[in-house]
Amino acid sequence: MSLLEIRDYRLAFDTFDGTLHVLDGIDLSLGAGETLGIVGETGCGKSVLARSLLRLNESPPARVTSGTILFEGKDVLALPEAGMRRLRGRRIAMVFQDPASYLNPLLAIGTQMEDAIRGQEAALGGAVRPRRAIRAEAAGLLASVGLAEPQRLLASHPHQLSGGMRQRVLIAMALAGSPTLLVADEPTTALDVTVQAQVLALIAGLVAEKGLALMLISHDLGVVTASCARVAVMYAGTVVEEAPTASLLSHPLHPYAQGLIAAVPDLDNPAHKPRGIPGTIPNLLAPPGGCRFHPRCSRASDICRSTKPVLRELAPDHRVACHHAETP
Template sequence: MSPLLAIEDYHLAIPTFDGPARVLDGIDLALDEGETLGIVGESGCGKTVLARSILGIGPGRARRTGGRILFEGRDVGALSERDWRGVRGVKISMIFQDPMTYLNPLFTIGRQLGDAIAAHARAQGATKPGRAERRARAAELLAQVALREPERVLDSYPHQLSGGMRQRVLIALALSGKPRLLIADEPTTALDVTVQAQVLRLLRDLVETLRLTVVMISHDVGAIAALTERVAVMYAGNVVEEGATARVLARPLHPYTRGLLAALPEIDGEIRRLTGVPGTIPSLIDPPSGCRFHPRCPRATAICTTERPAMRRADPVHTVACHHADLA
């Protein structure tokens, strides 16, 4: 059976005054229905651009320069805007990271959820639901994301809700079209630690009860570990390691993944100095030759500067792109 989502050797460039920035450079990923995939990496590595490319809302001047993204076997790059109306928000939905940016301050939550419900019905060729039906469905969605007093929330404006409540409203909006694929782009970034844990528990419960297929984008390894079965580690537009989340976090093979984990503080255990990853992400207009990580890598040798490493399999559920990864 074909995967629900397949990203095949995907390349994306954004034109700049100094030349094209190759923000995605040969991405290969696949996701079966019911799976949860985390994509982790530093800011600027291409996580969000990849997520938006799946939904067809990438940067306006960005151009696909190779490969393709398939959803339900269809190349999303070949979809017309009319075709997208039956996909975006209906079959593929996205939870954005900043609720105040994506909720309209001039309309109540009920109005915004109701408009989304009506739009999804039109996209699916169904009769537009009446006002009472839209409100009942909106209240049902708010209850589904564990918001108390949904009737009160429906009559509220975004500024009258807390950050955690607004994030739950965004999740409800994303679920309003009953999507097959849910993309969560840094869904807990703008929240304090306690509320982050609540939202992650909610997402985990929704994944289990609704059998959602999820791509979660985050720089927070803990959030990825809490929600996903598989993880892909991105660096400078490349996937450098992929595998079962527990396996990758317990036995990271790529020097970059090891650096990310070494920079995380631990609550238990002995006190240690956090090492971090030296240097910064390179320019994507003129990226390093060979392995893009080699200028920052403690294990780099001559081959790393000239030859891009291919993905190698450490075991059936773990692959890595590194010339010096210990696969034994």
């Protein structure tokens, strides 16, 4: 049994202009200890999907219209709020993409970390530990993510830390509940390439050391390639291709995945000229019928305009949602 199973998951946002069909029939799975990258253009629904695992999209205007999210065999969408409090952080932890937005600028790092640890313990209904023990655990978590002088950092405020240090603090807070699944939503956004590499190496090391399953969300194919064994490509709220990373890079089958890879500069081949994908992402207030990519696709035919393709396996562990995927 997979650790995480997402089946036919659909999510909409009700706005003054109409209903935004943000996620449209997501099908994904993730096993214990596996690493899955999710890539796609900005606005394709990657972050919304990640937040859905913790039911952070349930308040209006968002609403689930169909589907199931099974984690360790339990339907996340059917859990009561008390059950979700035990799940969030303890079993599924999330690292958000902008630490400056998720760390309170008015509170010291130590206060925020202690609150996170106490919150996890309170969700389980255990005895409250002395503050000294909780602070020692917070310092240990900071040290585990490679931050020097953790006692000094506990007394610091977010503005006194660099972007990379703040991101490491968020990772440390995510590890406070000893989760089984770590969801990292654009964890290297706004970091320079050196710090980005350090944060990715840190995440990879923690995943290997603790046996975590990882869902890494990024619009950067290079980031996902360096960190994940499997990749799912999203477009306009749907998964259009899913495959082992090496297979996707060497032999993408969906026209959109082919376009993403063709748009990446090849530094080893100066003659290679990156090519953009014509057109723009669709308006999700009135998404195209059939395949959502067909208005931008050179292979589109009548069936693409009328019938939504389903994810089907065309090679070992390689699934694609395209009516013409076999076409050379």
